[in-house]
Amino acid sequence: MSEITPDLVRHLGALSRIQLSDDEVTTLTGELEAIVASMATVSEVATDDVSATSHPIELENVFREDEPGDMLTTEQALQNAPDADGERFRVTAILGEEQ
Structure with a gap:
C-alpha cells in the first residue's frame, strides 16, 4: 500500500498554502x-x-598555511x-541622528 495518497497531497498543499488542481494532485502523488x-x-x-559522507571525494585544503607576516x-x-586622527581613519558619518 502506498504511503502517499491524493488526500495527503491535498493536505500538504493546504498546509503550504498552495492551491493544487486535480491534475497537479495526481502528478504530485506519483512523484x-x-x-x-x-x-x-x-x-x-x-x-x-x-560511514556517512558529505562528499564522495576526499577534500583537502590546497592553500598554504596562514602565517602572519610583516605588518x-x-x-x-x-x-x-x-x-585620519593619528590613530584611526576618519570618515564622514553615514548614519542619521537616530544612532
Whole structure:
C-alpha cells in the first residue's frame, strides 16, 4: 500500500498554502511516491558499518598555511588616508541622528 495518497497531497498543499488542481494532485502523488520509494531504498542500503559522507571525494585544503607576516605600523597604514586622527581613519558619518 502506498504511503502517499491524493488526500495527503491535498493536505500538504493546504498546509503550504498552495492551491493544487486535480491534475497537479495526481502528478504530485506519483512523484512523491517515487521519492518515498527512493528514500526507502537508500535506508535499506545504509548500514552502521558504512560511514556517512558529505562528499564522495576526499577534500583537502590546497592553500598554504596562514602565517602572519610583516605588518604595517599605524603610521604606514594611515599615511595615504584622506583624513585620519593619528590613530584611526576618519570618515564622514553615514548614519542619521537616530544612532
